[in-house]
Each structure stands twice: as structure tokens, then as C-alpha cells.
Amino acid sequence: MRANRYREYGEPNVLQVEDIEQPEPDRGEVVVAIEAAGVNPLDTKLRSGAYEWATPPMTPGADFAGVVTSVGPGVTDFAEDDRVFGTGLGIGRQGSCAEYVCASLEHVAQLPDNVSFEEGAALALVGVTSWEGMVEKAGLKAGDRCLVHGGSGGVGHVAVQVAKAAGASVTATASPQYHDQVEKLGADTVLDYSRDDLADAIASAGSPDVIMDHRINENIDLNTQVAAQGAQIVAISGTDIELSYSNSGMARGKMQTLHHFAMPQMSTFAPALERVATLAGNGQVSPVIERTYGLDEVAQAHEDVVEESFLGKLVVTP
Numbered sequence: 503m504r505a506n507r508y509r510e511y512g513e514p515n516v517l518q519v520e521d522i523e524q525p526e527p528d529r530g531e532v533v534v535a536i537e538a539a540g541v542n543p544l545d546t547k548l549r550s551g552a553y554e555w556a557t558p559p560m561t562p563g564a565d566f567a568g569v570v571t572s573v574g575p576g577v578t579d580f581a582e583d584d585r586v587f588g589t590g591l592g593i594g595r596q597g598s599c600a601e602y603v604c605a606s607l608e609h610v611a612q613l614p615d616n617v618s619f620e621e622g623a624a625l626a627l628v629g630v631t632s633w634e635g636m637v638e639k640a641g642l643k644a645g646d647r648c649l650v651h652g653g654s655g656g657v658g659h660v661a662v663q664v665a666k667a668a669g670a671s672v673t674a675t676a677s678p679q680y681h682d683q684v685e686k687l688g689a690d691t692v693l694d695y696s697r698d699d700l701a702d703a704i705a706s707a708g709s710p711d712v713i714m715d716h717r718i719n720e721n722i723d724l725n726t727q728v729a730a731q732g733a734q735i736v737a738i739s740g741t742d743i744e745l746s747y748s749n750s751g752m753a754r755g756k757m758q759t760l761h762h763f764a765m766p767q768m769s770t771f772a773p774a775l776e777r778v779a780t781l782a783g784n785g786q787v788s789p790v791i792e793r794t795y796g797l798d799e800v801a802q803a804h805e806d807v808v809e810e811s812f813l814g815k816l817v818v819t820p
């Protein structure tokens with residue numbers, strides 16, 4: 503089969519298409535013919551060796567959607583020809599930028615018939631992150647106000663929809679060119695993230711009970727300032743050892759909770775994937791696909807996902 507792989511950590515040009523052996527399922531595994539693979543900033547961090555979590559030779563791609571071609575012993579919930587999607591590959595096991603992939607049951611869920619393969623692949627990682635971070639960890643519920651930083655991003659544009667589906671009212675930040683689209687996705691208020699009076703504008707929209715933050719180092723004090731009493735903050739990126747409150751007294755006074763969330767470290771993705779599948783099947787969450795790439799264009803997709811500004815997701819269709 504064809505797979506796009508890296509044999510050493512490095513820049514996008516380490517990615518090359520190779521012919522490699524098609525995987526066979528072991529106990530508790532399924533093999534999926536890939537129709538679409540999602541592209542995430544995480545894939546580029548793994549490829550560069552920033553985390554040293556994905557030992558080469560490695561096929562990148564956490565997210566996948568496709569059709570089951572074979573199942574291993576002990577698999578009863580999936581059968582040949584099932585439409586499935588999933589996430590969490592490209593770290594311990596080979597990723598989805600290939601014609602076939604082997605996934606264990608923790609990585610996979612059924613894909614509703616009315617959700618396309620491209621949508622499934624675009625949704626998996628960001629949907630799981632949004633659901634698990636905001637609803638499971640931070641307890642987002644109907645009537646809450648949620649603040650989503652970067653509401654046009656891969657995570658952000660799905661987090662807005664997940665928060666809305668949970669019954670929350672949503673304030674999002676985004677560049678002005680995306681405000682109309684982020685509003686159409688369900689945000690009640692959309693604010694330019696670069697405005698000088700951002701804290702006042704967020705507070706006027708209503709103090710958030712839950713905050714989804716992908717730039718926590720920059721926003722930690724802003725979050726503290728605008729958060730409601732007892733707010734839950736989900737930090738998914740930008741966390742480094744310098745992270746500190748300049749006014750920890752205010753954070754304590756508001757009894758804020760900061761959740762450091764790392765989706766790749768979840769022990770299983772399947773329950774969250776099933777919730778995301780239900781939301782997608784109901785039409786409550788629908789990812790925006792900005793562009794698709796061929797299997798020989800994965801290096802370009804890796805460049806674009808970190809260099810370009812766009813609303814939504816990039817997808818590879820092998």
C-alpha cells in the first residue's frame with residue numbers, strides 16, 4: 503500500500519510516499535481503508551520531534567475515516583464494510599496518511615451515514631478535544647457561558663458548536679474576517695482577539711463559566727480577570743514551565759480551576775468519539791473543510807496547517 507512517512511524527525515520535506523506492507527489486524531484491532539485523514543498541528547509537532555513521542559519510521563495522521571476491511575480476533579462491535587472514524591494514531595502506532603491503517607478499539611467509532619468521510623476525519627481529534635475538555639473535564643452545561651479563544655481554528659470552530667449543543671451561550675474570539683462565519687456556527691458574541699479592550703468586551707458579553715484556551719501563557723491573566731466565580735479553564739496549548747498568574751490572589755478568590763488537557767494522553771478515545779458522532783449525526787456539529795490534499799501533498803498540508811490562516815480543517819484524501 504502507499505503511505506506518506508518520515509524516516510527521521512525534521513521539516514515537512516522529510517515526508518515521502520513509500521510502498522509498504524498493508525497492515526493485518528491483531529486481537530482487538532480493525533483495519534480500515536482510509537477515505538480521509540485529518541491534519542492537525544499536533545502531526546507537525548510529532549514529525550519535527552518536538553515531543554519525541556512518534557519514533558520514525560512513522561506515518562503521520564492522528565485522525566481517520568474510512569471503511570473496515572478486516573477485524574481481528576475478539577472484535578464484535580465492528581465488521582467488514584462498517585463506516586468508521588477515529589483518532590489518536592501516528593504516535594504509538596502508524597498514522598492515517600496511508601491507504602490503510604490498523605487501529606485498536608480505543609481509537610475508533612461508527613460514523614453516521616449522513617456524515618461524510620472528510621467530515622469524520624476533520625472532526626475526530628478536535629471533536630474529542632472539545633467534548634472531553636469542555637464537557638467532561640470542565641463540566642460545561644446548559645445555561646453556562648463559554649468563552650472559546652480562537653473560534654475560527656480547527657479546535658475553536660468545533661468547540662463553538664459543541665458548547666452551543668451543550669446549551670451554553672458562547673463568546674468566541676477570532677480575526678475580523680471570520681466573525682460572520684463564527685456567528686453562523688453558533689457563537690452569540692464574536693470579538694477580535696487583538697482588540698485592546700478585549701477583557702472589557704468579554705466581560706460585557708457575560709463572565710464565562712468555562713474557557714477553552716489554546717494560548718494559555720498569553721491569556722492566563724485575561725482569563726482570571728474575565729472569569730465568573732468558580733470558572734473552569736481548559737488549557738490545551740501554550741503551556742510551558744513559565745506559566746504563572748500575575749494575580750494568583752484573584753484566581754484563588756474566584757476559585758478558578760485550571761485543567762491542563764492533552765488529548766493524546768487519553769486512555770481511550772472511543773466514548774468521546776461516540777458522543778461526537780451523535781452530535782454530527784444530529785447535525786449539531788459540522789466541521790468546515792477548508793481544503794483537501796492528495797497523499798503526495800502531506801508535506802504541503804503540514805506547512806499550511808501551521809503557516810496559514812483559515813477557518814476549519816485541512817484533510818488528506820489518499
Ligand SMILES: NC(=O)c1ccc[n+]([C@@H]2O[C@H](COP(=O)([O-])OP(=O)(O)OC[C@H]3O[C@@H](n4cnc5c(N)ncnc54)[C@H](OP(=O)(O)O)[C@@H]3O)[C@@H](O)[C@H]2O)c1
Pocket residue numbers: 542543544627628631651652653654655656657658675676677695716717737738739740763764765766807808810811812814
Ligand atoms: N491539548 C490538546 O489536547 C490539544 C488538542 C488539539 C489541539 N491542540 C493544540 O491547540 C492549538 C490550536 O489547535 P488548532 O487545531 O485549533 O489550530 P489552528 O487550526 O491553527 O487554529 C489556531 C487558531 O488560533 C487563532 N489565533 C491566532 N492568534 C490568536 C490569538 N492571539 N488569540 C486567539 N486566537 C488566535 C488563529 O486565528 P487566525 O488564523 O485568524 O490568526 C486560528 O483560528 C495547537 O497548538 C494544537 O496543537 C491541543
